[in-house]
Amino acid sequence: MLDKRIEFEMLDHKPSMLSQMKNKIIMLLQNDCSKKDMIKKNERLNGDTNKISHLPNPKVVLYPPERVQLGWQDKKMSVGSGLDNPGVICYINSTLQALFHIPAFTNWLMSDGQHQKTCQKKTGFQKDCIVCMVCNTFKLSKKLTGSSFKASIITNRLSLICKHLSTYRQEDAHEFLRYLIESMEQCYLSAFGPAAKSLDNYSKETTPINQIFGGYMRTEVMCGKCGHISTTFQHFQDLILDIRHSDNVNDALDNYFKKEPLDESYLCEICQRQVAADKKFSIERAPNVLCIQLKRYSIGMDGYSGNKNSKAIQINERLDLSSYQFDHHTFKIDVRPLRYHLVSMIIHYGSSLHCGHYTTLGLTPSGSYYCFNDSNVYRTNFKNYSTSNDSYIIFYELEPSGNMNNTNLERKTSTVTSTSTCKPSTREMELKSL
Numbered sequence: 284m285l286d287k288r289i290e291f292e293m294l295d296h297k298p299s300m301l302s303q304m305k306n307k308i309i310m311l312l313q314n315d316c317s318k319k320d321m322i323k324k325n326e327r328l329n330g331d332t333n334k335i336s337h338l339p340n341p342k343v344v345l346y347p348p349e350r351v352q353l354g355w356q357d358k359k360m361s362v363g364s365g366l367d368n369p370g371v372i373c374y375i376n377s378t379l380q381a382l383f384h385i386p387a388f389t390n391w392l393m394s395d396g397q398h399q400k401t402c403q404k405k406t407g408f409q410k411d412c413i414v415c416m417v418c419n420t421f422k423l424s425k426k427l428t429g430s431s432f433k434a435s436i437i438t439n440r441l442s443l444i445c446k447h448l449s450t451y452r453q454e455d456a457h458e459f460l461r462y463l464i465e466s467m468e469q470c471y472l473s474a475f476g477p478a479a480k481s482l483d484n485y486s487k488e489t490t491p492i493n494q495i496f497g498g499y500m501r502t503e504v505m506c507g508k509c510g511h512i513s514t515t516f517q518h519f520q521d522l523i524l525d526i527r528h529s530d531n532v533n534d535a536l537d538n539y540f541k542k543e544p545l546d547e548s549y550l551c552e553i554c555q556r557q558v559a560a561d562k563k564f565s566i567e568r569a570p571n572v573l574c575i576q577l578k579r580y581s582i583g584m585d586g587y588s589g590n591k592n593s594k595a596i597q598i599n600e601r602l603d604l605s606s607y608q609f610d611h612h613t614f615k616i617d618v619r620p621l622r623y624h625l626v627s628m629i630i631h632y633g634s635s636l637h638c639g640h641y642t643t644l645g646l647t648p649s650g651s652y653y654c655f656n657d658s659n660v661y662r663t664n665f666k667n668y669s670t671s672n673d674s675y676i677i678f679y680e681l682e683p684s685g686n687m688n689n690t691n692l693e694r695k696t697s698t699v700t701s702t703s704t705c706k707p708s709t710r711e712m713e714l715k716s717l
């Protein structure tokens with residue numbers, strides 16, 4: 284029995300106070316998620332942290348990544364000549380000039396004596412090697428600096444690179460670049476004879492071209508229900524950047540690597556049903572030379588013509604990809620620096636890919652930029668191109684310090700492989716002796 288009357292007061296909860304409290308509450312059981320699901324989700328999350336998927340090692344290494352030389356090895360190398368355009372081959376000229384100003388690419392062309400020796404032994408049709416054709420055109424360009432010549436070595440044999448490309452019609456420089464790189468890879472592989480055909484894909488991706496331009500992207504899809512992460516790796520040789528919502532390359536890269544919600548149609552292998560999920564890209568292995576294509580052109584209904592997005596895009600001479608690496612975004616640790624600098628850029632003037640004109644901006648060993656406009660070559664400033672409506676394909680090369688760390692990573696990878704039955708170095712010898 285109480286000897287004093289208790290007075291109750293009405294508690295005056297302001298709505299804002301309630302919402303503040305809600306922010307601190309963790310909803311343990313939601314309507315669409317059972318307790319069993321929550322336990323399962325936590326188990327998966329912990330499990331996945333301990334079990335990270337790794338990129339498989341190649342069984343055979345055709346060209347060790349340590350052999351890629353960044354930066355101009357020949358500091359006195361000349362600017363290079365102009366390339367004549369008697370018709371509509373500026374798409375070929377501009378692509379060649381962009382490649383000729385990538386130090387890692389030309390260092391390899393000039394130093395791969397092993398490949399050249401193999402090719403010299405070939406006769407007849409076998410002699411049609413795109414690697415050697417590009418190499419000979421490059422040598423001619425250096426020799427004829429101050430004048431110009433027609434890249435006939437390439438244009439006369441264009442059908443070897445791609446059957447549907449023509450010297451009588453304006454074509455897409457990016458399409459030509461892809462076919463050229465692919466045919467160089469095929470020629471490089473065929474120099475090893477039939478043994479190259481039986482190689483697995485990861486081994487085929489150790490050609491010098493791939494060690495220069497190739498990288499691996501990690502794609503993680505996380506189930507919104509159970510938290511299971513499905514990981515896949517994609518080999519890539521360029522990044523195609525959407526510029527609709529960006530006015531500079533850095534912002535377009537941020538959008539590219541941003542977590543993206545998928546609709547509810549993702550089939551989770553654990554839940555065994557369609558669920559909502561998030562997708563995220565990160566760089567698993569960075570390329571030594573990064574090729575960026577700005578997505579300025581749309582494909583028309585006929586699969587041919589398309590409109591151009593002529594918005595001005597700001598491009599920096601330097602680019603840092605460090606924060607997009609897998610290690611960084613998962614473990615929030617400082618990872619090896621991935622600092623790049625611009626070495627060349629293809630510019631397209633015109634309203635559609637099949638008309639207009641292509642030129643190239645190239646950084647030369649002296650540190651000066653030059654414009655390569657078919658047979659005309661002249662010195663220019665980067666600032667004339669830094670915010671452009673016409674920039675199309677940009678090549679960035681990794682700074683050597685980044686490569687040193689990259690090399691360390693490769694060494695680590697090789698150590699793992701050498702414990703298996705196929706030592707890359709041994710297999711490399713075997714292939715070369717065939």
Ligand SMILES: [Zn+2]
Pocket residue numbers: 398399402412413414415416470
């Ligand atoms: Zn060759």
Ligand SMILES: [Zn+2]
Pocket residue numbers: 506507508509510511551552553554555558
């Ligand atoms: Zn699931």
